[in-house]
Amino acid sequence: MKFNQFAFHTPDLATQISELKQLRFLPADFTVTATNPTTLWLHLLQQTQVQALTPAGKKAAVAEYLATPTTSVPEFVNRHAVDATAFYTVALQLLGFEHGEDFTIGDPFPAMNRFHLPYHSPLTTTSDVVTAWYDLLNTFTKGGYVYLDHLAAAGYFHQFDNLPQPLFFNGKAQPVFATDNLVREVVYVESDLDTDHDGRADRLKTIIIRPQATNQGIQVPVVFTASPYNQGTNDAAGDRMMHDVNVPLTKKPVQALTYTDIAYQAPTVPTPQKTVPTNTVTAATETFSTEPSVKLNEYFLARGFAAVYSAGIGTKDSDGVRTTGDPAETAAAVAVIEWLNGNRPAYTDRTGSTTITAWWTTGNVAMTGKSYLGTLATAAATTGVDGLKTVISEAAISNWYDYYREGGLVVAPGGFPGEDADVLAEECFSRQKTANDYLHIKKYFHEQLAAITAGQDRTTGSYNAFWDARNYLKDTAHITADVLIVHGLNDQNVKPVHAYNLWHKLAPLSGNRKLILHQGQHIYINNFQSLDFSDMMNLWLSHELYGIDNGAPQLLPDVLVQDNSQPATWHTFSDWGGKPNQTLYLGEKQLRTQRQLQVPVASFTDQLDPVDFDFYTHNLDQWENDLLTLKTTKLTSQRLVFLTKPLQQDQYLQGLPQVSLHVASNQDIGLISCMLVDYGTARRLKADPTPLRGFSIPYGYHWQNNQLHEFTLAKQPSSFKLISRGHINLQNRTNLWQADPVEPGSFYQVDLSLQPAYYHLLAGHQLGLVICATDMPMTIRGNQGITYSIDPSKSHIELQMTPFH
Amino acid sequence: MKFNQFAFHTPDLATQISELKQLRFLPADFTVTATNPTTLWLHLLQQTQVQALTPAGKKAAVAEYLATPTTSVPEFVNRHAVDATAFYTVALQLLGFEHGEDFTIGDPFPAMNRFHLPYHSPLTTTSDVVTAWYDLLNTFTKGGYVYLDHLAAAGYFHQFDNLPQPLFFNGKAQPVFATDNLVREVVYVESDLDTDHDGRADRLKTIIIRPQATNQGIQVPVVFTASPYNQGTNDAAGDRMMHDVNVPLTKKPVQALTYTDIAYQAPTVPTPQKTVPTNTVTAATETFSTEPSVKLNEYFLARGFAAVYSAGIGTKDSDGVRTTGDPAETAAAVAVIEWLNGNRPAYTDRTGSTTITAWWTTGNVAMTGKSYLGTLATAAATTGVDGLKTVISEAAISNWYDYYREGGLVVAPGGFPGEDADVLAEECFSRQKTANDYLHIKKYFHEQLAAITAGQDRTTGSYNAFWDARNYLKDTAHITADVLIVHGLNDQNVKPVHAYNLWHKLAPLSGNRKLILHQGQHIYINNFQSLDFSDMMNLWLSHELYGIDNGAPQLLPDVLVQDNSQPATWHTFSDWGGKPNQTLYLGEKQLRTQRQLQVPVASFTDQLDPVDFDFYTHNLDQWENDLLTLKTTKLTSQRLVFLTKPLQQDQYLQGLPQVSLHVASNQDIGLISCMLVDYGTARRLKADPTPLRGFSIPYGYHWQNNQLHEFTLAKQPSSFKLISRGHINLQNRTNLWQADPVEPGSFYQVDLSLQPAYYHLLAGHQLGLVICATDMPMTIRGNQGITYSIDPSKSHIELQMTPFH
Secondary structure, eight states, X not given: OOOBOOSOOOOOHHHHHHHHHHTTSSOTTOOSTTSOHHHHHHHHHHHXXXXXXXXXXXXXHHTTSEEETTEEHHHHHHHOOOOHHHHHHHHHHHTTOOBTTTBBTTBHHHHHHHHTOOOOSSOOSHHHHHHHHHHHHTSBOTTSSBHHHHHHHTTTGGGOSSOOSSOEETTEEOSOSOXXXXXXXXXXXXXXXXXXXXXXXXEEEEEEEEOGGGGGTOOEEEEEEEOTTTTOOOHHHHHHHOOOOOOOOOOOOOBOOOHHHHOOOOOOXXXXXXXXXXXXXXXXXXXXXXXXXXXXXXXXXXXXXXXXXXXXXXSTTSOSOOOSSSHHHHHHHHHHHHHHTTSSOEXXXXXXXXXXXXXXXXXXXXXXXXXXXXXXXXXXXXXXXXXXXXXXXXXXXXXHHHHHEETTEEBOOTTOTTOOHHHHHHHHOGGGGSHHHXXXXXXXXXXXXXXXXXXXXXXXXOOOHHHHTTBGGGXXXXXXXXXXXXXXXXXXXXXXXXXXXXXXXXXXXXXXXXXXXXXXXXXXOTTBSSBOHHHHHHHHHHHHTTOOOSOHHHHSOSEEEEOSSSTTOEXXXXXXXXXXXXXXXXXXXXXXXXXXXXXXXXXXXOOOOHHXXXXXXXXXXXXXXXXXXXXXXXXXXXXXXXXXXXXXXXXXXXXXXXXXXXXXXXXXXXEEEEEEEEEEEEOOBOSSOEEEEEEEEEOSTTOOEEEEEEOOBOSSOEXXXXXXXXXXXXXXXXXXXXXXXXXXXXXXXXXXXXXXXXXXXXXXXXXXXXXXXXXXXXXXXXXXXXXXXXXXXXXXXXXXXXXXX | OOOBOOSXXXXXXXXXXXXXXXXXXXXXXXXXXXXXXXXXXXXXXXXXXXXXXXXXXXXXXXXXXXXETTEEHHHHHHHOOOOHHHHHHHHHHHTTXXXXXXXXXXXXXXXXXXXXXXXXXXXXXXXXXXXXXXXXXXXXXXXSSBHHHHHHHTTXXXXXXXXXXXXXXXXXXXXXXXXXXXXXXXXXXXXXXXXTOSSBOOEEEEEEEEOGGGGGTOOEEEEEEEOTTTTOOOHHHHHHHOXXXXXXXXXXXXXXXXXXXXXXXXXXXXXXXXXXXXXEESSOSBOOSXXXXXXXXXXXXXXXXXXEEEOOTTSTTSOSOOOSSSHHHHHHHXXXXXXXXXXXXXXXXXXXXXXXXOXXXXXXXXXXXXXXXXXXXXXXXXXXXXXXXXXXXXXXOSXXXXXXXXXXXXXXXXXXXXXXXXXHHHHHOGGGGSHHHHHHHHHHHHHHHHHHHHHHOTTTOOOOHHHHTXXXXXXXXXXXXXXXEEEETTOSSSOTHHHHHHHHHHTTSSSOEEEEEESOSSOOOTTBSSBOHHHHHXXXXXXXXXXXXXXXXXXXXXXXXXXXXXXXXXXXXXXXXXXXXXXXXXXXXXXXXXXXSSOOOEEEEOOOOHHHHHHHHXXXXXXXXXXXXXXXXXXXXXXXXXXXXXXXXXXXXXXXXEEEEEEEESSSOOEEEEEEEEEEEEOOBOSSOEEEEEEEEEOSTTOOXXXXXXXXXXXXXXXXXXXXXXXXXXXXXXXXXXXOOOOTTOEEEEEEEOOOEEEEEOTTOEEEEEEESOOTTTBOOOOOOOEEEEOGGGOEEEEEEEEOO
């Protein structure tokens, strides 16, 4: 149990006092000189007992805390002045730590040091008490959220009339807004698109949840999530469309191409017919009851932000068709932001002419959400649309080619072999759920779906105009929003390269960029005990959308990385990647710092007997284990392993591992997969965070909450862990679009980047490079009898690796 | 996907019309004769579009439903009268089924038959439409709750002023109460107990959540949950107290005893000092924010019931010490009911003299909750306390001996080897969490804990006065409440015998009894798609607490059993158990319908080599698999298996399997474990219900919800499944308290009951009896080299088994 708080700063005493007065912890006439420190402490403690509705009750409640091993708080203050030991002994009880288990009554500091909790010692003056209290309100409870959030959930803010709204403390918006009377509205934003080719501009259903206080004149900023999923998904239909991945690799016609040959050219489309508005209203005529749940948005709803959701073209109750990541889909998300900023009309229904304005917002927008949701946040940012101040892109795609393809190959998002752009289009086409709507759009949509199937081109796997249209990285120069990237280093679905490439594209821009890399797979991280993620986002959005001068750009680390070797440990860095500083040469089963000449060529054949092949296609985890383990398995002869010597000291491996192989195939086709592996016996973090029973993070007073989680070590040690993988078609040695010839038996130098890493290698472990062909969970699986040969003496890997302190 | 609704009935037309008027679906002046059926249908459909706030919006929304494959509703009614096909084609869309996936537009009945959904056909008159609509409101949506609940969650009720409160439809209370302004109060009930021996009557913190409408004069009944867990648990301390189960079985001194010798005698205790009240108030001076979550209570909170929770003696903010199931703990739960009925004072705080009355309740109480919570419901019922009209005992203990002991042996609750009454007392002693309170009670509590450790007597495992004090079955004659029992047939924690014994003890009583047996382990079942559990409970409590004449005792089946061989299938029966009708005799590895003479004695030795022993103690599932499988494993020689021939037809095995063995031990001690096993390859239900992604059950308008689940078949077939197990100490051949001698090598006739079952055996499968000694997940594990011999010719098993149709 360790707490890592970054959205935490201690301002000067005058600011502390002013903010504590605003919170009503200090009376309006408070002065340091007129107040006894012990009396102040007792007063503050009583204020925390929100459940007690009388002064006598508050007093009695405080008497249940021990100030020393044998003295309750009132007994203590009768005889002593407050000191740091008493203050923090009580503080740990307030913060929900268990005496006797987590800490010892009367000896709080060893536990606080162990937990990384801030404290002030010595503590003697009234100023000391003020400062210590100020920081205590910002300090994490055992439940993984700050103490002031605990008090807020107990009703602290809701006992006062006339609190300022919004209210900021320590630079962060506080949950002072009622959430039991939120306004829920539906509007239909008119876009410039006509993706369903009916001649009318596509209207986009947009739902709004805003504090009731906006009806009393407060204007609020917006957290906006574009989620193609939130009007429902066609799971069964999508499953039926899944492509067979047990298909052979085939030869691509040899063809020399430049990027210009395949670059996406936006087609000229006729402007669709726009509605002539007849009148404008301020109240919607449609409402809703159950909203999509994006926890981060719920957190902000209590804090003076509106939440807006739109599912986009081709979703239920909207016009248009699904296009899976093309510019039209981006434009649909952008249209909502334009409406929020008064630059585009919305209508009260899908067909009428009554417009409705977003009069309740300041127009300042942040986009949020994970995966496809975060992807559309990134996409919207690349347009530079007015009002979009920042995007929080979590586990987001930055280039759809990197999602469904790699190195001239069809490579699946982990967990979804056989999925492709067309499958996703079908899955998200929730207009299908409305029977009458579907009746009229069905034919056209299926034509469009067929065009996606053709455009994505599973036959070659090459980069083409279809994919170029869906590559946001080529448009990053237009980004004006600040960008905060969150990505899992173990995300095999949206792989880390998406975050890496976006991060580097942002470097030359003038905006702020921040990066958080965690040890999760494809998950949200706003429920971790060890990290103040929600507070960081609060600091960020209070700064970005409310313009609060809270130092967010400086306080938040540029690059924050969760350590893979121990729980609850986060490191800060200034960048990710950079030039490789170490070359490891392939030797005979070795990775060496010196090139070895005269190494025999190593070969393997990529074919399993049909029974084993069938077994492994249904047991992909087993396949990965059997491929990577150093023990002998049915896959041992299917791959080559090259190992370093055991490391003398801990190392941090980061950035893009670059592999260069001298390789031959015995046929006129071939693919190579490389895995970088940490070999060494250790208890490693489990793949998924563990729910911490009995703890949940409250987002306000009688409002939503979030089950607390933390990555914990597996009970049993494991002997290796995959760090990174990469794939290439031997015909794509030159680039992703050109098809080179492969002569059977001829050796070629093939360069490929593996997925970027930030990996803590422990002393005594060995770094391994595993080379194989078919990567069962990822590539197509031809089970073809192709023999590959590697010349180690002409092969190497380049890494950035630095000693870890 | 199959729906099983029991809380469903179709009243006469006049009642239908009257109730539909109250719901505002029909106007107050509605008459059948003056209304065109098609017009009525269109009117009703428009009423369902709660999200549309204007008549035009409602009309447009209805136009999105198809009445035929090519005609929307308005197009249809322009040309046709409503008929059953159109009505139910639209109905299935309203109910959330997917056209093209779940059903075919224009052909609704095959799907409705498949799903077991009710319908009326032909449908031509206005009366037909009324009846069909009435039933439709009661029909399950795909999400596993009735359509009226769907409308309620969308805000249907909340759009009307002046709805009656409470409001009943089809005999069930509807969610018409606001839940965004619930009153939350804390009171301290004064009991007659003084379990902490401080001379003062123990006060018990009790929390109340009640509809705001009670402040306007409505009196409501109460769902009350006594939960020792809900003020927190001392998990780490409990874990440290866990007893070692890797200990040898030891010889008990031979001793002849009668029940009278060991019967519990209530001690005479001095009456503690009661407070003299000084004044009475009607408003509490303490509130709270986060309530314990018992989903069934949340369901009722929107429906005109208050929820009350009390954790009992020895929990945080209450007086007393934990006693794990003794009469004092029962009295603590009963005290709350007495307060709710005006028969006992409660105070506004833990020490003061201001009383507060439960003026807002009718005093009618149902107790709810699972496991320990349900146990205290059963316990309270055995006192016959006034006001307790019914208990819903889910997975409840009826006799603590059957929880921690069996057959004169220490036998663990599944999943918790080493737990005992003392461990549970420590875990639930949440007074420990309040530092100052704990400082003063610590010494006395540890003395009491030592007394529990002594009383529970892990040395012999015999039934004694300690356990007799904790056996609710001996007090069932006092039960006046109606009892509804819910239990998992696969619950290895609180085993099915608890429900079985209580069920049979209730038989001679005058009250109603109901029993629901599901295929779960230790779980709640109010989130199943296939069963209207919440509706059944609603029917039950509307009848029991509100006195609604809804036919609940007749409508709800006496015994409802989930089938183990296929998903979503529930059978009704009149009873559980009864006389065995079949004897199976042990032969040479066989279970036979005819006794076989001259069968060789079969022997096994209960000892593993230390490495295997250690492995299995850490891999209990593997142990169970290796013991029961017919394949050869390291445990094959540790057990005997006797198998029937493959069954000619499906059979239902139910009640208590009775095993009689002629057995010898080669030492002066011994224990026997028996398992009844279904051998046969089949895809079986998974052990845990599967969450159904994207579906959650709403409990009201912007109120709590519950993730939908259903038991589904495992992807892979399995070759056997444990049906039932049982254990006995050879020294307890006579009864649970007397210790008989065991002469090494002497054969004894030993009779034991296995856990009761309700098991669907498929044709072609074989029933097996596995006999072993140590049952790793359950018994102590001495790993002693004891050799057991069974004489099959004098051994048999008696079953109740009937052909299944």
